[in-house]
Amino acid sequence: MNHVPTPDGTRSFVVIGETNLARRVCASLREDEHAVLHLTQPRDEDLHAALSPEPTGIAVLLHEDAAALRYALALAHISTGIPIVVTIFDRTMADELLRLLPQCDVTSPADLVAPALAGPCVDVAIAALYRQGPLTRAVRVSGTDVRAEHWTPERVQWRSRLDRLTGQPHDAGARLMLAGMAGMLAALLGDWAWLTSLGHPAAEALFDAARVVATVGPAAAPPHSSAYQVVASVLMLSTIVFSAMFTAGVVDRMLGPQLVGLIGPRTVPRSGHVIVVGTGQVGLRLCGELRRLGVPVVGVDRDPHAPNARLARSLGIPVLVGHGGDRAVLERLHLNRARALAAVGSDDLDNIAVAITAHGVSPGTRIVLRAGEHEAIAETRSLLPLGTIRDVTSLAAAYVLARLLGKPAIGVVAHRHGIFVESHGESFTAWPLAARKGCLHIDVAASA
Incomplete structure (x- = not known):
């Protein structure tokens, strides 16, 4: 590993990394006739050699934040006076590195x-x-x-x-949950409307409709209403399917990442x-x-x-x-x-x-x-x-x-x-x- 000789009137820099960003920075410095030492994966002894004599500045341009952090700390330990530019994506890590090493300029391409x-x-x-x-x-x-x-x-x-109040279901779990809920509500309202049309009080009709949706059957079928018995039986059988869909959707929403909301800011x-x-x-x-x-x-x-x-x-x-x-x-x-x-x-x-x-x-x-x-x-x-x-x-x-x-x-x-x-x-x-x-x-x- 040899240093590039420094021309008169120019400065010397060290670039660490094999990313496209590192190559672009190296090429631009070379075009301006600055001396550049470009290292890809240097060891500790390579860092010591790179900083003797001390360059004007160092750029640590890597994709991995942990590796960039390690190189920055090692360089600052070798020499505390050289300006260092480091790219780190994680904001918390970047803030902490800036606090520990004031001579560092920590930034993120993002x-x-x-x-x-x-x-x-x-x-x-x-x-x-x-x-x-x-x-x-x-x-x-x-x-x-x-x-x-x-x-x-x-x-x-x-x-x-x-x-935000009328979000649409964009995942399978949400669609299952809403479809099951809609089916059970339709069964409840349909049964309640039928009973109230036959003269049942509203509260009593709601109670019997809830029993149908719960698949336990009405308290007492209206007299001489075989049609209602057939419809109530169909609704109870259908509710089994609707409740299974609703439960599957709820489980999927609870166990899944829930990246899209049904209401609120994540709709x-x-x-x-x-x-x-x-x-x-x-x-x-x-x-x-x-x-x-x-x-x-x-x-x-x-x-x-x-x-x-x-x-x-x-x-x-x-x-x-x-x-x-x-x-x-x-x-x-x-x-x-x-x-x-x-x-x-x-x-x-x-x-x-x-x-x-x-x-x-x-x-x-x-x-x-x-x-x-x-x-x-x-x-x-x-x-x-x-x-x-x-x-x-x-x-x-x-x-x-x-x-x-x-x-x-x-x-x-x-x-x-x-x-x-x-x-x-x-x-x-x-x-x-x-x-x-x-x-x-x-x-x-x-x-x-």
Whole structure:
């Protein structure tokens, strides 16, 4: 392992990780003629060698939070004065690391990209949308002019409030439970109406109808009413089926993850909402950002037992279990009345498949597409007709580079193929990036 010699007037950096983000940061630093030592899985002795002589800055860019935490602690132990930029997805772990190591700049690509995704989900003319204290700021780009302005959330319509009280069953357990309940109620009301029409007092008729639904039979059948006896027998036999359906639905709801509610904030909205396909780190942060902005949102995930799906439940975000590229799922989520669909899964190809299906189901619905894992996909202009593209890797790389070079970056925004770094005072600076193939330290074929 040899250090790259430092040219005159340049600085030296250490990049740790074999992710696309690490390759992008390494390539951009090399393009600016900085010396870069890129390590993939260094051992302790490699870290000691990398910090002698001390570099200008270190970037720890990994997918696994535990590994990133270990490297950050080890680097801080070796040298307490070198600035370190670390990407950690878990917010609790990130806050604790920042408390322990003040020289660390801890960030998450999911947190960085959430405002850039939320903007076009709400309005195609907004590049980014985020909360700043009690206010909401919208970033708009016109040519080279980038400005942030106050944004007033739309008032919640009465229909959106009504949706919370009239949720639809979107899972098999809920449908079974409601179908069984509806069947038993229909049997109860039908029997009660029959008895009251024959002159029975209302209370007595209700008592006998309840006995029929409980499958114990009426207290006494009306005289000369063989028809009622037949109907009561049919109702009792039917109630056995309805009660079994109701019990199965209740058990499924109690034992299942319960990601969608029947009433309350976790009901699936019917109009003016954003459908977020993929509730990974990026998808969950986007759902939370939209919820804070007052925009109705519903997530879609294939795995009902995913950790983030359970976390979404605790945050009051409804998550429908299904494939975002399934036409039936999109129709059940009222895509034609949605504000936008955001395909933000970790696989670019899956996101494209979801976008194509959504465009076929509802051509007029706005689509926001996450890219960045496949560079050819992220950069091609042929995807523009599918919707607004946000390259997560480019946004995170611009922020990491700005912090490594000592720029007071607080966020990043994207517009078309341009990346802008936001500094204090709402100033924005265009930040060009090199292609990740400019990193020669990792085999391109192995990391593609």
